[in-house]
Amino acid sequence: MEGSVTYDAVVVGAGSAGCIVAARIAERGVNPRTGDRLRIALIEGGPYYFKGGPPRPGYGDPERRRRITNIRFLEFKPQPWPYDGLQNKMVGGCGLHWGGNAYLPFDEDFDHWRQVSGVDWSPEKFAEAKAEITQMYHIHSSILENMNRGNLLFHDAASSLGYKVTPVPMSRYNCINCGYCGSGHFCKYDAKGTTLPYIDLAERNGVEIIPDAEVEKILIEKRGTTPVAEGVRYVRSGQAGELRADKVIVTCGTSGTPVLLLRSGYGPREVLGDRTIVENPNVGKHLDGDIGRSVVCLFDVDLKDGSRGGVERWQLSLTDSQGRHGWMNVQMNDSPNCSVDEMYPHLLAFHPMAPEFGWEHKEFMRTAGKRVGGISVTLRAPDWERGVVDPNGKHLYRRDDPAILKRLDEGAEVALAIIDRMNPRPVRVNRKFPNRYTVSHNVGTCRAGENRKTSVVNSDFECHDVENLFLASGEVVPSGSLGHSHIPICTVAAYAWRRIVANHFSRGTP
Ligand SMILES: Cc1cc2nc3c(=O)[nH]c(=O)nc-3n(C[C@H](O)[C@H](O)[C@H](O)COP(=O)(O)OP(=O)(O)OC[C@H]3O[C@@H](n4cnc5c(N)ncnc54)[C@H](O)[C@@H]3O)c2cc1C
Ligand code: SF4
Structure with a gap:
C-alpha cells in the first residue's frame, strides 16, 4: 500500500526514461543486503490510459485500439503539463506519441557532452545501452x-x-502506414517504437505503477549536515500522500524535473531565496x-x-x-x-x-x-x-x-x-x-557532469548535493544532440539503469 511501506526505489515520472529505468532496475536489480527482489514504485502525474496486453506490432491490442483515436495528444484530456516544451501527461509520457525519427547518439554527441560538462560518458561505455534501445525500439x-x-x-x-x-x-515494426503519425499521434497498431514494451516489462517485474499522482515535492531531510532524499509528497484525487523510499529517481523530463526540484527547495539561491534547502546554481540552467x-x-x-x-x-x-x-x-x-x-x-x-x-x-x-x-x-x-527553465516551467532564452x-x-x-x-x-x-527562432527537443536543465559547479548529477546519475537522489531523463543530457532527443534520452536512461544497478542494487554493494 502506498504511504505505508518503504520502497527500495521510487521512480518519479513514467515517461520515456522513467519506464526504462523502473522496468530494468526491477528486472535486474536486487536488494544489496538480502539479494531479494526490489520493491519499486513508478509514480506518474497523468492517467494510465493505454493499458492492455503486451505490444502486438502491426495489429495492436484490442483494448488499446479502442482508446487510441486518430487525434493528437494535444487533443486528449488531461492536457499536457503547462510547461513549455510540450510534455505529455500520462503513463508512457512523450514516448507514446513522439514522431519516430530515431537517431542513436553519434560519437560527436559524446565529444560534445564531455566538452560541455566533463561527464565521463563515451561510445564504448554506452555500447550495451545503444544495443538495447536499437532492439527495443526497432x-x-x-x-x-x-x-x-x-x-x-x-x-x-x-x-x-x-x-x-x-x-x-x-x-x-510492422508499420501499416496509416499516416496518423509523426506529430503527436499515438499508434493504434503498436507499430511505433514506444514506451509500451517497457511498461509491460515493468508490470511483469512487479513495479507498482501509481498513476494520477502529481508529485509536489521531493522530501529532502538533513541527516547531520547531509541533505538526504527520503521519499516524495504527492496529490492524488485531491488527497495528499507521502511515499517513502531508500532511493528517489526523478525522470520528469527537461521541464518537469527542474520544476519539481525547485518546488522541493533545491536549486539556485537567486531563484529560491529563503526557500532554499540545498543550493545548486545549475538546476534549471543550460536549456538546449x-x-x-x-x-x-x-x-x-x-x-x-x-x-x-x-x-x-x-x-x-x-x-x-x-x-x-x-x-x-x-x-x-x-x-x-x-x-x-x-x-x-x-x-x-x-x-x-x-x-x-x-x-x-x-x-x-x-x-x-x-x-x-x-x-x-x-x-x-x-x-x-542556452536558456533557463523558470519555476513555472517557462523556457527563457534569447530568440x-x-x-x-x-x-x-x-x-x-x-x-x-x-x-x-x-x-x-x-x-x-x-x-x-x-x-x-524557437528551441525544441529540449535537454540539459539538470545536466550530468563531474563538477558540481557546472552540473547537478555525476556521470553515474547520483545527485552531487542530495544523497539517495538520482536524475535520469532529458534534463541530465548535457547538451542538445545531433539527432533529436528521444533516442538519445532513452539511450542515456538505458545506461543510467546499468550504473544504478551496478552501484546500488547488486549483491554486496554498499
Ligand atoms: C509531438 C512530439 C514529437 C516528437 N518527435 C520526436 C521524434 O520524432 N524524435 C525524437 O528524437 N524526439 C521526438 N520528440 C521528443 C521526445 O519525445 C522527448 O524528448 C522525450 O520523449 C522526452 O523523454 P523524457 O523521459 O525526458 O520526458 P517525458 O517522456 O516527457 O516523461 C516525463 C514524465 O514525467 C511525468 N511528470 C512530470 N512532472 C511530474 C510530477 N511532478 N509528478 C509526476 N509525474 C510527473 C510526465 O507526465 C511524463 O510522463 C517529440 C516530442 C513531441 C512533443
Ligand atoms: S504510420 Fe505511425 S501511427 Fe501509423 S501504423 Fe505506422 S507507426 Fe503506427
Whole structure:
C-alpha cells in the first residue's frame, strides 16, 4: 500500500526514461543486503490510459485500439503539463506519441557532452545501452517504398546539386502506414517504437505503477549536515500522500524535473531565496535543443497518395564550416509538419498558403492536403547562450541571436536551391523567414557532469548535493544532440539503469 511501506526505489515520472529505468532496475536489480527482489514504485502525474496486453506490432491490442483515436495528444484530456516544451501527461509520457525519427547518439554527441560538462560518458561505455534501445525500439533506416513523391523530389533535386542524402533512421515494426503519425499521434497498431514494451516489462517485474499522482515535492531531510532524499509528497484525487523510499529517481523530463526540484527547495539561491534547502546554481540552467525553421511551398501536383504520411524520408546534413559542433539538417516534409495533423480542415484553412476566401480558398481546401510541402532546416547541437527553465516551467532564452539567425539563413538558402531544382517545381514558395527562432527537443536543465559547479548529477546519475537522489531523463543530457532527443534520452536512461544497478542494487554493494 502506498504511504505505508518503504520502497527500495521510487521512480518519479513514467515517461520515456522513467519506464526504462523502473522496468530494468526491477528486472535486474536486487536488494544489496538480502539479494531479494526490489520493491519499486513508478509514480506518474497523468492517467494510465493505454493499458492492455503486451505490444502486438502491426495489429495492436484490442483494448488499446479502442482508446487510441486518430487525434493528437494535444487533443486528449488531461492536457499536457503547462510547461513549455510540450510534455505529455500520462503513463508512457512523450514516448507514446513522439514522431519516430530515431537517431542513436553519434560519437560527436559524446565529444560534445564531455566538452560541455566533463561527464565521463563515451561510445564504448554506452555500447550495451545503444544495443538495447536499437532492439527495443526497432531502429532501422527509412524504407524507400514508404517514401512519397515529395521525398523523391527532394532526393533527386538535392543529389543533382551534389549533396549526399541519407534516409532518416526510424523506429517502427510492422508499420501499416496509416499516416496518423509523426506529430503527436499515438499508434493504434503498436507499430511505433514506444514506451509500451517497457511498461509491460515493468508490470511483469512487479513495479507498482501509481498513476494520477502529481508529485509536489521531493522530501529532502538533513541527516547531520547531509541533505538526504527520503521519499516524495504527492496529490492524488485531491488527497495528499507521502511515499517513502531508500532511493528517489526523478525522470520528469527537461521541464518537469527542474520544476519539481525547485518546488522541493533545491536549486539556485537567486531563484529560491529563503526557500532554499540545498543550493545548486545549475538546476534549471543550460536549456538546449534544436533550433529550426521551415521553407513551405505549394505544388500543383500531389506529393503523396492516400494517407501515406511521409514520416519516412531523406535528409542531408551540413557540418559547420569552422568544424564547430552544430549540424544543419535539411529534410523534406510532405506537409508543413510531417503528417496528417496540419491537414485537419480547421488548421489547413489558416495555413500561410491558404487564400483568404472565395473559390480559390475552396480549391485550396480541396487539394492542398496532398500538395503543401516544406523543407525543414534544423540547427542541431548549436553553439549558443542556452536558456533557463523558470519555476513555472517557462523556457527563457534569447530568440534572435544574429549568429544563429545567420546560420539558419544559410540552411534556408540550401533548402531554396533544392526547391528551385525540383521537377516539377512548386507554384508558390514562402521565401520570407521570421527573425526569431524557437528551441525544441529540449535537454540539459539538470545536466550530468563531474563538477558540481557546472552540473547537478555525476556521470553515474547520483545527485552531487542530495544523497539517495538520482536524475535520469532529458534534463541530465548535457547538451542538445545531433539527432533529436528521444533516442538519445532513452539511450542515456538505458545506461543510467546499468550504473544504478551496478552501484546500488547488486549483491554486496554498499
Ligand atoms: C509531438 C512530439 C514529437 C516528437 N518527435 C520526436 C521524434 O520524432 N524524435 C525524437 O528524437 N524526439 C521526438 N520528440 C521528443 C521526445 O519525445 C522527448 O524528448 C522525450 O520523449 C522526452 O523523454 P523524457 O523521459 O525526458 O520526458 P517525458 O517522456 O516527457 O516523461 C516525463 C514524465 O514525467 C511525468 N511528470 C512530470 N512532472 C511530474 C510530477 N511532478 N509528478 C509526476 N509525474 C510527473 C510526465 O507526465 C511524463 O510522463 C517529440 C516530442 C513531441 C512533443
Ligand atoms: S504510420 Fe505511425 S501511427 Fe501509423 S501504423 Fe505506422 S507507426 Fe503506427
